[in-house]
Amino acid sequence: MSSVGKEPKKRFTLKRWLVLRPLVAPLMLFVVWQIVALRLDNFLILPTLNAVLKVLLNPFQDLLRLGSMVHNAQVSLVRVLLGYGLAALIAIPVGILMGYSVHVRVALQGVLSMLRPIPPLAWVPLILAWFGTASLATFFGIRGGAGWVYLSNIRVSMLFIIFISSFFPILINTMFGVRNVRRTLLDSALTLGASQGDLVRKVMLPAALPSIVTGLRGGMGAAWGSLVAAEMLPGSIAGLGYLISHAQSYSRTDIVMAGMIAISAIGALLDFIFRWIEDKKFSWQSLGR
């Protein structure tokens, strides 16, 4: 009896400790980082943990006269959301059409599989030749007012890079989502009297939605990933990518690392939001086949 009573207790305490498992690796990384930083004592190569933390814990403090971390993050976020939103707006309908119609798919597949393997960065020279440093303000011919401040900060070339990197993940996932709708669902709907429009709106689209959200999630990751590249383009004067490349030329490795951590944290947060949507809204998918 007594040994039976003891066993679960032991397991329980062990389990409680297991909750901390995800923290082990980061903690070790921080410890090693700090030790190496202190040993090296070279601010340029590796600033100490506390130097980087100091930047991160004062997110509203102006950095290198480029504005605060929060301000730059905001600028980046607006850019990404704009390029990404544009990509989603085009990729989702095109993906649905490609999934729905063999003819559209065959017609577009060639050119898309030609464009897809090109890494977003490889577009840069061409994009610069096309758009130079034109901003959305020049693009729309806006010369003043409240909108100008924002629009002049968003270069067409940046939008293009972000657009092109998030476009394909969204398109491909949408297309496969629509194509993989179970035949039995389509047949049942047809025999119940569904028109082609009903079929798209009431069967294909909802059935493909989980896949579309997965595409949106991948697209967001890709868009955020190409942000730094986009913000290093000429004409950029703000944004996290600009901040870290600029900080590097001022030998402020602490700001570089703080900026990287901010990029990572925001990217992880965005990804988390999509994962949350996938888990909450589409429980029928994993459980229902």
Add this chain to the structure above:
Amino acid sequence: MEQEIIRLDGVSKIFYSENGHEVLAVDKVDLSIQESEFVCLLGPSGSGKSTVLRMLAGLTPASSGKVSVLGEEVVGPRPEASMVLQDYSLLPWRSVLENVAFGLELRRVPKEERIRIATEMVEKVGLGDFLHAAPYELSGGMQQRAAIARALATDPRILYMDEPFGALDAFTRRQMQQELLSLWLKDKKTVLFVTHSVEEAVYLATRIVVMSARPGRIIADFPVDIPYPRRSSDSEFGRLVDELMHLLMELAYER
């Protein structure tokens, strides 16, 4: 009173496989079904039973011959007919009620009315406690009940069923067969029921049509006169099952 409701005249279906092969799935089938018959289409796997059903349901065209329902050539799904498939045919993101109301929704029946009709149908198949449950929360048998309710909600004259109980355990299967029969005995809708279970065909049908495997041809067609409710222990039942088994075995050895 006897009205012909389904007619196949020399209907063939050829599929073209990916490597360009022609597959003759259904070979010159003639079949005439009267209103209120319960016909079981029996045959081994690959004998073209589903293909015949899909042509009748307007899901795929015949390669040659004429498929007609109520005297009209079938060119697409028709409002007088509903279909129940083997499994996973409910829209997984919709509740049971919304699924059952789906056909009515597609026919633009006003919301209140379709909810009233659908609720009634759901209760009729014994799922009254699961109106708002999602399909994945139901057992296989319950999902098929919902699929049957959905097919009946549009009040069709013809019910096509493609192995609707094929994925169920023996007990649930028998239970569903009984319930289907009692539904059928009430309003005598025409049923065309595909199965490869000899026992199931003899238990349900007023007429059994046997198809052979590739190319799919009708090789036997006869009425079943055993009164309902049938029992598998009846001598007449057993004799018929044996006879059909024998026929199908011969068919298998001929190949």
